[in-house]
Amino acid sequence: MQCSIETVMAGLCGNVEGIRSALYDALTPLGFEVYPFKIGWYNAVLSSSLHLPYADDTLAVVVLSTPSMFERTFRPFLESGGCVSVNDPIDQSIRHYINNCVSQCFPGQEVNISYDYEMLPSRKPKFLAQTAAHVAGAAYYYQRADIAVNPWGEKKMFGVCIHPKLGGWFAIRALLVFPGVVVGEELQQRPPPDCVPSQESRVELLERFNLRWKDGSYRDIVPAAERYSQEQQTYFSTPPGQRMALLRQWGLFSGAGSGTQAGEPGSERGNFES
Numbered sequence: 001m002q003c004s005i006e007t008v009m010a011g012l013c014g015n016v017e018g019i020r021s022a023l024y025d026a027l028t029p030l031g032f033e034v035y036p037f038k039i040g041w042y043n044a045v046l047s048s049s050l051h052l053p054y055a056d057d058t059l060a061v062v063v064l065s066t067p068s069m070f071e072r073t074f075r076p077f078l079e080s081g082g083c084v085s086v087n088d089p090i091d092q093s094i095r096h097y098i099n100n101c102v103s104q105c106f107p108g109q110e111v112n113i114s115y116d117y118e119m120l121p122s123r124k125p126k127f128l129a130q131t132a133a134h135v136a137g138a139a140y141y142y143q144r145a146d147i148a149v150n151p152w153g154e155k156k157m158f159g160v161c162i163h164p165k166l167g168g169w170f171a172i173r174a175l176l177v178f179p180g181v182v183v184g185e186e187l188q189q190r191p192p193p194d195c196v197p198s199q200e201s202r203v204e205l206l207e208r209f210n211l212r213w214k215d216g217s218y219r220d221i222v223p224a225a226e227r228y229s230q231e232q233q234t235y236f237s238t239p240p241g242q243r244m245a246l247l248r249q250w251g252l253f254s255g256a257g258s259g260t261q262a263g264e265p266g267s268e269r270g271n272f273e274s
């Protein structure tokens, strides 16, 4: 559904279902998934220094990219010459499509958009993407605490979200907050599917994600309905500083100058592309 001024006036885009379906209709064809949740669900699992500064009943939506995002938006974005700045091309593309979608679907409505790579002045991420995906019911966030007896001693082990249909073949890209939209009983929290239920498989998952993340095998911890194309895998396994050269080689980028690349000082994104 495209939200015209009439639909906004009619209240269709001021309620959860209107907002969810507008985003769903606009973003699903582009290879994204959207999951609404209440800010209170997110803040409930975090210490106050990490809280998002909104009332508990405020509507938020977490946006995931699926494997087809690469072909449905990234390639067309590059082919149309959309990649203009020195920042990470995937980030530019995603920002372009999500910003456009929000301004077309919700003209005149306040929507605060944060991207996964954006940091606060304190150097903390603007939002914890995995926590948001978990509380929204999108993808279970498997953490060290989900393992009763862990074999790693004091070693830091990062957690990872697993999607019931896509396994690890997705990324968490953005958080949309609708400060003016108060959510009531119509939105009920549902736990994300626990698709890695056994202790052994959870240990295996965290080991793959922490010790062998480069081989991508954590993504296949459950059978996935869709995976990244070979081209997309080649792109993401190329060090960020060499991706512009790869795009040039593929004929997808003709801009001059090497610019600052993702992962290099001065770029928006560190070296944690997904």
Ligand code: B12
Pocket (backbone or CB within 6 Å): 045, 046, 047, 050, 115, 116, 117, 118, 125, 126, 127, 128, 129, 130, 131, 132, 134, 135, 141, 143, 158, 159, 160, 161, 162, 168, 170, 171, 172, 173, 209, 210, 211, 213, 270, 271, 272, 273, 274
């Ligand atoms: C900083 C960062 C990194 C850093 C540090 C990693 C880290 N996790 O801290 C580095 C550079 C190492 C990194 C690397 C990678 N990263 Co990274 N990274 C991030 C980033 C930007 C922020 C993570 C962060 O700082 N979290 C802060 C810590 C403190 O949060 P936390 O550990 O989750 O702890 C909180 C929870 O436990 C919560 N909590 C407490 N109790 C409970 C209970 C419940 C039920 C819940 C839900 C939560 C909860 O409270 C804690 C805070 O107090 C996120 C994007 C984002 N905006 O979130 C991506 C992100 C986590 N990275 C991601 C990926 C894929 C990677 C890489 C594999 C990159 C790649 N090439 O593909 C690598 C490899 C990871 C590794 N094994 O080393 C993905 C993970 C996707 C997924 N399926 O989970 C993310 C979400 C990016 C994305 N766009 O999707 N990354």
